[in-house]
Amino acid sequence: MSEVTVRKPRPKHLALNQIRLPLPGIVSILHRVSGAGLFLLLPFLLYLLDRSLGSAQTFETFSAVVGNPLVKLLLLGLLWAYLHHFCAGIRFLLLDMHKGTELAAARKSSQIVLAVSIALTLIIGVKLW
């Protein structure tokens, strides 16, 4: 046996643009992204709650701020983040209890999470807009 063996370059799956993430993986990373986004915008959300509950005058400020179309768009994004985090979180709790861990069931439930969170975002978003 030769000491030197020709090694094929080992595949390194770190090229994010080349990774084909399966659906449960997409749900998982979106869970993290939505959580991070909600954390980053917590001060803004607390500011809005503060204005909305301060007095009748500050409620006017609140209404003016959330009336801005750009802010509405941002809040729509945060609404999706919250709902996705909520739905995906329930899925993870069920997985923790060993429910739906088979491949087919896991794929199905990740489809449901994506669909339900987007549908709820649209319903609530349209109602509030």
Next chain:
Amino acid sequence: MVKRQPVGAHYGLKDWIAQRATAVFMAIYTVIFAVCALALPELSYEAWSGLFSNGLFKFLSFLFFLSLFYHAWIGVRDIWMDYVKPTGVRLALHLVTLFLLVGYAGWAAQILWRL
């Protein structure tokens, strides 16, 4: 005698449970909030602040915020632990996160108990 294991398979169990317990409480609160908000006659200051003036609702809302901040602490800490390797930077980010969340808890208490 204190038996504390600094390493091993069960070190993160407390945080793991806390993350899930806070999640369950927040999920239940979310449903309660949605039902109460939908039941509001109108989206005016009187109706909105009236909802939060209710003692039970205020109590549940404050618990929601505490759960949220504890939950966010575990989640954000996990993100720093996954992506930030230099110990000094990671420690700094942990501290900033912790201080922010403790500050938010004070802010949330002030928002609710002013009513």
